[in-house]
Amino acid sequence: MKVHLVGGGAIGLLCSYYLARAGKNISLLTRTAEQAEAIKEKGITVIHKEKEQSVSLHAMPLDEWGDQSSDCLILAVKSHQITSVLEIIRNNRINFDHILFLSNGMGHIPVIYELQTDFKAAVGVVEHGAVRKSLTSVNHTGAGRIRWSPINFSKKELDPLWKNTSSIGFPVKAETDWIDMLQTKLIINVCINPLTAILKVKNGVLLENSYYKDLVRPLFNEAMRILNRNDYDEMWSLLAQVCEKTASNQSSMLTDLLKGIPTEIDSITGYLIKEARKNNVPHPYITFVHHAVKGLEV
Template sequence: MRVAIFGAGALGSVIGALLSRRNEVLLITRGEHLKSIRENGLKVTGITEGIFHLEAESYYPGGYDLIILTVKAYDTKEAIENIKREYKGEVIMTFQNGVGIVDMLSNFDVIPGVTTHGATLISPGVVRHAGYGDTYIGEKNGEISERVLMIARNFTECGLKTEVVNDIMERRWIKAAINACINPLTAVLGVKNGRLLNENLREIMKCIGEECSIALKKRGIDADVYALALEVVEKTKENKSSMLQDILLGRRTEVDYIVRPFIDGKCNRIMYNLVKFLEEN
């Protein structure tokens, strides 16, 4: 299968490296990361190790079977414009953070996905696979189709264990809620995920999680968000959340797509405002 990873930062690069074991992979990225991959290959450290010599471009050239979107949520519109130039009906899979992304891709053939693998950009051309997570894909309408089964088998054979589910849209909401528990705290405190297991920080995370569970309940989704967040933290102790990485690099975060949907809760509102302050200062 020919697979294009659009937005090959930390997570996209790790996914691309894994999938290259059985597929022809193109990494679409930019800047020094693109330059380094072209010159030296992609170096992956951590629980996956190796140098992967993959094709790399700054744009989508067309002609692929599957496009995996891992760009920042706020870069989705720009990615859509880039893809549209050569789009011929290819399947687009999104592993992006936040809610509302699938709606933005309504004019494309989309398979939503969720993954909790931990990945950190160490330097241009170098990423760390910091923790195994769970990966789910499924059709928007809940159908267990042959194509998602085929893709899941392919991913799993590459070392990216993937499960097909009939409730992927609910799982995307749950993933956003889990991120709301973890990412803002790590970004504000400047710590890796594992530090959130501290008793004092767990209390804050519990407050955030309970608010998220209430918000999900209003959407007909039952989930113990705090318990699920603790599971993710345990699996990704050494990971720097994407929001922390953004703050450290002076970039805009995805807080509007991750925390804002839960902003009616006081703890979530506090975390939202703290991250916004860091973005602006």
């Protein structure tokens, strides 16, 4: 099975590493020629529980990729980068059977709906903590799993992609309800990401500090109402679990802000604000954190 993965960020490096170690024929497509060169030379290194391990794999800059075919294309890029990546893929006449989107939020859902007629599309959510340390290495700070769900094909078709991954510490779970799966991740993201970015705190502080908890709860309630969910208790305890498990992690949104690069705020709160307006649901807390993060990005 020929796999191509687009994206040399923390999640892209992490997934490429484990898929390569599980024996997949995987090529990593990077934004810069510099990163592709570095990976061709050194491979990818993952640091997990103070242990470093490397694997070698093929890499090339995304815009040099042309006229090739792929059994499965994985997009591990930010939601706002999807359109331009798909443009390059179209222009370079890349053929692929399946495409799997690993972006955060739900901002890319309209793009996927458009694609659906042409391709076999799937979405996934990444429950790993990972921080990129260099062009070729990534710190695997929190071991989680990948949950994924096909949109318009049978999940069996991607069995070969995940073969042997669980046994090497990279478990994968196939879900049947992709909307529920993305919404669940979105609710967790909207509670954790903007607040940790605004308040500059680690994930665990949000529910430990009782005043911050009074910010999380109404954000959570607004998101649940906007998405028309009624599993309040289950979702809240899931959120609490995630905060606890990733207590000492710095959220990706805080990391992005501190690095001075664009955050995924539009595909998280931006998406929810659009939905709230459509359905006329009040959303002052979500609006507050949206404007605050947009302002901090300036």
